[in-house]
Structures are given as structure tokens and as C-alpha cells.
Amino acid sequence: MGEFLRKYWFVSVLAVLFIGVLIYYVVDMNKDNVNTLHQADGTDVVISTTAGNVTSTELMDNSTVAEPGILFSLYRNAVTDQTIETTSEIEEQAKTMQKNLESNIKADATGKTKASIMSQLAGMGFSGDNAIAEYSKVAAKIQVLDGNFIREHIDLLSSYVPEGARTISILTMNVEDAANLSDDEKAKQEEIQNALDDGQSFGEVAAEYSDDTDTKDKNGFYGYIDSSNTALDSAVLEKALALNAGDTSEWITVESSSPVLYMVHVEETDADKILESDDDTAVTSLVNTIISKVNGLEAFIIQNAGQKLNVTFANDEIKTQIDDYINQQTSQLDPSILALNTSEDKEEDKTSSESAADSSESAASASSQSDQTSSTASSQEGE
Numbered sequence: 001m002g003e004f005l006r007k008y009w010f011v012s013v014l015a016v017l018f019i020g021v022l023i024y025y026v027v028d029m030n031k032d033n034v035n036t037l038h039q040a041d042g043t044d045v046v047i048s049t050t051a052g053n054v055t056s057t058e059l060m061d062n063s064t065v066a067e068p069g070i071l072f073s074l075y076r077n078a079v080t081d082q083t084i085e086t087t088s089e090i091e092e093q094a095k096t097m098q099k100n101l102e103s104n105i106k107a108d109a110t111g112k113t114k115a116s117i118m119s120q121l122a123g124m125g126f127s128g129d130n131a132i133a134e135y136s137k138v139a140a141k142i143q144v145l146d147g148n149f150i151r152e153h154i155d156l157l158s159s160y161v162p163e164g165a166r167t168i169s170i171l172t173m174n175v176e177d178a179a180n181l182s183d184d185e186k187a188k189q190e191e192i193q194n195a196l197d198d199g200q201s202f203g204e205v206a207a208e209y210s211d212d213t214d215t216k217d218k219n220g221f222y223g224y225i226d227s228s229n230t231a232l233d234s235a236v237l238e239k240a241l242a243l244n245a246g247d248t249s250e251w252i253t254v255e256s257s258s259p260v261l262y263m264v265h266v267e268e269t270d271a272d273k274i275l276e277s278d279d280d281t282a283v284t285s286l287v288n289t290i291i292s293k294v295n296g297l298e299a300f301i302i303q304n305a306g307q308k309l310n311v312t313f314a315n316d317e318i319k320t321q322i323d324d325y326i327n328q329q330t331s332q333l334d335p336s337i338l339a340l341n342t343s344e345d346k347e348e349d350k351t352s353s354e355s356a357a358d359s360s361e362s363a364a365s366a367s368s369q370s371d372q373t374s375s376t377a378s379s380q381e382g383e
Contacts, residue, residue: 079309094139097135097136097139105117143284150291154271161290163227169265172262177259178259204219233254244269303330
């Protein structure tokens with residue numbers, strides 16, 4: 001029974017969620033945005049006519065609050081929360097997201113940032129005192145859900161992998177004048193090259209010699225890049241994109257107020273292997289890039305996950321609105337991707353049919369055994 005409830009409690013919760021949370025969201029998030037005329041019996045009056053008053057509560061009660069986008073957001077949140085188990089890694093990532101959002105809010109004394117963030121969160125189905133925390137948890141889970149799907153189906157999505165997608169490491173050396181290195185700077189360059197020539201890994205050498213404080217403690221690992229990267233200097237990016245996996249560049253000069261010499265090492269160029277990487281940031285970067293390039297993919301992933309849950313809705317109208325919204329969002333997806341849900345539906349139907357057949361056979365067998373027992377009993381009584 002415990003396993004059954006864990007697996008299927010989503011069914012009843014979702015029905016309540018749509019009725020309760022949607023109404024709470026619309027009333028709570030709009031009560032301060034309505035141009036009220038005055039109050040009657042402690043309730044804001046939105047419209048006043050000779051026939052009487054229309055209060056904000058009455059307006060909300062008689063409005064179609066189930067906007068498709070909001071419905072889908074609530075559906076997405078519930079499906080994600082049920083599909084992805086909350087792990088310590090997810091909790092840690094969610095705390096980081098929450099901390100960043102709250103820091104942005106605190107940094108703005110005007111309150112505009114908070115109003116903007118809370119408004120956006122409300123549009124995604126999160127409201128109340130725990131909106132930021134709940135959003136952060138679901139957002140962390142969505143990243144896992146998206147990553148799992150893309151890893152499993154990267155063969156169908158390979159054409160959407162950005163040009164030049166790869167992970168790199170860097171080693172930097174700060175110099176006074178890139179055109180005229182001092183003896184000490186030349187000596188350091190020689191030490192670095194000798195270490196590489198002697199077979200030390202690029203990561204080991206970067207950890208010992210690099211002047212880049214952001215990557216030195218990570219064995220020089222910079223992370224994911226592709227041809228659209230704007231954070232790296234253009235000369236460094238150009239060289240990084242020209243190398244094959246395992247290759248290391250010569251020194252690259254980046255002229256600025258403080259000249260820097262770079263070495264770039266390409267770790268991986270295979271999207272499959274990047275997605276299997278231990279570096280969560282690199283994986284998330286590639287996943288998010290693919291998601292952003294494929295219109296409707298995230299909605300499809302939610303639909304795909306939802307099919308694995310026995311979802312019921314408060315009423316048919318809600319289901320229709322969500323289905324229509326998803327179909328609209330996914331209308332431009334490649335047919336080979338859309339076929340995934342169809343094939344999984346067929347597999348589920350096949351499993352259900354086999355299960356039903358097994359049940360029928362068991363029932364028939366039991367009935368046959370019962371008949372044989374009855375027949376034997378009758379025969380013995382006759383004797």
C-alpha cells in the first residue's frame with residue numbers, strides 16, 4: 001500500500017491543486033493590481049453601477065482563471081516533482097538558486113526587483129511565502145528531467161547540438177608586455193612546456209602554474225563552450241574551436257590593459273560524452289543550449305514524463321486546455337521526436353494488454369481448477 005500511495009497520490013493531488021492553487025494564485029496575485037473604487041463589507045469593489053457592486057472576489061469567482069499557460073506551468077511543476085526524486089545534489093542546487101534570487105531582491109532597495117521576480121514566479125505557478133524556495137526546487141528538478149531526456153535521445157537531437165560544442169581547460173600567464181617577455185616570464189613558459197613534454201596532464205600543469213584564479217583549483221577546467229560563446233576572448237575562442245579533443249594550443253596572446261597569455265586544451269567534443277560528464281555545470285550548459293534551440297522541446301519532455309504517471313484532472317476542460325497548449329508548443333518539433341510519445345503509448349498499451357491477458361488466463365485457470373474440484377467432489381459423493 002505504501003508503494004501504491006507513493007506512486008499514485010499524484011492523481012488526487014493534481015485535481016485539488018488545479019482547483020485550489022489556481023484560484024489562490026489569481027486572487028492573491030491580482031488583488032493588489034486591481035483598480036478598486038472603494039470597499040464594501042471589507043472587500044474591494046472593482047465595478048460600481050446602479051444595479052450594485054462587483055467585488056474583486058466575485059470577479060475572480062466568475063472569471064475563467066484557468067489560463068492555459070498557467071495550467072501548463074502547474075502541470076509541469078507537479079509532473080516534475082513527481083518524476084524526479086529530491087536528492088542532496090538537487091537540494092544543494094536549489095539552495096544556490098534561492099540564495100541568488102534572494103540576493104538580487106535584497107540588493108534593490110526600491111522593491112522593484114522583488115515585485116518583478118514574484119510576478120514572474122506567479123506566472124509559473126509559484127506564489128506565497130515559499131514561492132522562491134518551491135520554484136528553486138522545481139527548477140533544479142527540471143534541469144535533471146531535461147538532462148535525462150536529452151541523454152536518452154541525443155541520437156534524435158544531434159542536429160541541434162551547437163556548432164563547436166566542447167569542454168575545455170585553460171592555463172593563463174599574466175605578463176607585463178606580451179611582445180617583450182622578461183627572463184622570469186620566459187623561464188616560467190619553459191617550465192610549463194617542459195612539464196607538458198614530460199607527460200604531465202594539462203590539468204596537473206594548470207593546477208600548478210596557471211594564474212587564472214577561477215579555474216586553477218579545478219585543474220584548469222573552464223567548462224562548456226560552443227561557437228556562440230561570448231565570455232572568452234575571440235582569439236582564444238577561435239583557437240579552442242579549431243582544436244580536436246585532446247589537443248593543446250600554443251600560447252595565445254590576449255592584449256588588454258593587463259596582457260595575458262593563454263593555453264587552451266580541448267577536453268571533449270563528443271556531445272554524448274559531455275552529457276555523461278561529472279561536471280554538472282557543463283552538462284547543464286549543453287542541455288540548456290539544446291532546449292533553447294528546439295522550440296517546444298521542454299513542453300514535450302514534460303508531456304513525455306506525464307505519460308508515465310497516471311494523471312487525472314479535475315475536469316475534462318482542464319485536460320483539454322493543457323493538451324491544446326502542449327500541442328501548440330510542440331507543433332514545430334521534428335516528427336521523429338513527436339513519435340516518441342506515440343511509441344511509448346503503444347508500449348504501455350501492449351503492457352496493459354499483456355497484463356489483462358495474464359489476468360484472464362489466471363482467472364480461467366482458477367475457474368477450471370474450481371470446476372475440476374467440484375466435479376471430483378460430486379463424483380466422490382456419488383460413490
